[in-house]
Amino acid sequence: MKKALGFLLVLAILAPASPAMAQGFEIFGSYWNTSDVDDTFGGGIGLGIPFGESGFGLKLRGTYYQELTDEPLDNLFDNDEPFFEEESLEILPVDVGLSYSFARGEVFSPTIAAGASYFFIDTTREGFDVDDETGYFVSLGTQIGQREGVNFFVEGLYRSTEATFRRNRLEGDDETDLDEDVAIDLDGFAVNAGIAWRW
Numbered sequence: 322m323k324k325a326l327g328f329l330l331v332l333a334i335l336a337p338a339s340p341a342m343a344q345g346f347e348i349f350g351s352y353w354n355t356s357d358v359d360d361t362f363g364g365g366i367g368l369g370i371p372f373g374e375s376g377f378g379l380k381l382r383g384t385y386y387q388e389l390t391d392e393p394l395d396n397l398f399d400n401d402e403p404f405f406e407e408e409s410l411e412i413l414p415v416d417v418g419l420s421y422s423f424a425r426g427e428v429f430s431p432t433i434a435a436g437a438s439y440f441f442i443d444t445t446r447e448g449f450d451v452d453d454e455t456g457y458f459v460s461l462g463t464q465i466g467q468r469e470g471v472n473f474f475v476e477g478l479y480r481s482t483e484a485t486f487r488r489n490r491l492e493g494d495d496e497t498d499l500d501e502d503v504a505i506d507l508d509g510f511a512v513n514a515g516i517a518w519r520w
Contacts, residue, residue, distance in 0.1 A: 345367075345368070345369045345464070345472070345517045345518060345519040346366070346367070346368055346369075346517065346518045347366060347367035347368070347369075347382070347474065347515055347516070347517045347518075348364075348365075348366055348515050348516055349364065349365060349366075349367070349474070349513045349514060349515025349516070350362065350363070350364050350513070350514060350515055351363045351364060351365060351384050351386070351511055351512065351513045351514075352511060352512045353384075353386060353480075353509060353510075353511040354509045354510055354511070355506070355507045355508065355509035356506040356507065356508045356509055357505045357506040357507070358410065358505060358507070360509075361386045361387070362386075363384050363385050363386035363387065364384065364385060365382060365383050365384030365385060365513070366382070366383060367380065367381060367382035367383075368380075368381045368382070369381075369420065371425070374425070376421050376422045376423070376425050377419065377420070377421050378419075378420045378421075378422070379417070379418075379419065379420070380416065380417070380418050380419070380420040380434050380436065381415075381416070381417055382415070382416045383413060383414070383415045383416075384413065384414055384416075384511075384513070385411075385412075385413045386411065386412045386413070386414075387411055410442070410443075410444050410451075411442070411443045411444070412440055412441070412442050412443075412507070413440070413441040413442075414438045414439070414440050414441075414456075414458075414480060415438065415439045415440075415441070416436060416437075416438045416458050416480075417436050417437055417438075417439075418434045418435050418436015418437065418458065418460075419434065419435060419436055420432055420433065420434035421433055421434070427468075428465065428466065428467065429463060429464075429465055430463060430464045430465075431461075431462070431463045432460075432461075432462055432463060432464065432476070433459075433460065433461050434458075434459070434460045434462075434478075435457070435458065435459040435460070436457065436458060437455065437456070437457055437458075438455065438456045438457060438458050438480055438482065439453065439454075439455055440453060440454045440455070440456060440482050440484070440507070441453050442454060442484050444486070449486050449487065449488055450486070450487045451484055451485065451486045451487070452484075452485060452487075454482045454483065454484055454485075454507075455482065456480060456481045456482030456483075456507075457480070457481055457482075458478055458479065458480045458481070459478065459479050460476050460477065460478035460479075461476065461477055461478075462474060462475055462476020462477065462478075462513070463475065463476070464517055464519070466517075466519070467519075468519065469519055470518070470519065471516060471517075471518055472516070472517045472518070472519055473514075473515075473516060473517070474513075474514070474515060474516075474517045475512070475513070475514040476512070476513050476514075477510065477511070477512050478510070478511050478512075478513065479508075479509070479510050479511075480507070480508065480509060480511060481507075481508045482507050482508070483504055483505065483506055483507060483508075484504070484505045484507055485502050485503070485504050485505075486502070486503045486504075486505060487502055487503075488502075488503065
């Protein structure tokens with residue numbers, strides 16, 4: 322997971338350093354509801370690079386989710402169930418896709434996007450391993466604000482992938498099977514909302 326967080330840090334450093342290329346730098350909060358491991362909150366950063374004045378552009382984004390749980394709100398405010406569990410599932414989807422803005426530069430600018438996702442996946446639960454996965458995403462959203470400066474944005478998106486957990490035999494375990502693969506469906510809808518700087 323360290324290399325995934327390193328990617329977010331590099332993206333955050335490079336985005337403001339390349340104003341000639343970027344159309345916007347985003348910081349946002351995110352809610353994600355998956356098929357098999359329910360829902361969670363997270364946060365991320367994004368960068369948009371336009372292809373001239375065509376309305377098309379390249380979208381780069383990374384979102385970090387610390388824990389997937391049935392009751393994320395309870396975990397945020399209940400001291401008996403801390404939000405950052407010692408044994409948890411951590412996922413960082415990195416999305417790279419093509420976007421199109423229907424009214425680029427206008428106060429209200431609807432945007433669609435689609436592309437590929439790479440999922441950095443890790444778990445701290447003893448006795449389990451999990452591999453990184455690939456998938457895809459599609460999104461629909463809008464930015465609200467001036468052509469340049471601070472804007473608000475909100476988007477809904479759908480991500481698709483499947484993670485495979487491998488259960489390893491622990492020390493002292495007399496089971497004959499060393500490994501047991503368990504597939505977990507991470508398909509689901511997410512909502513991102515935050516602040517974007519456009520220049």
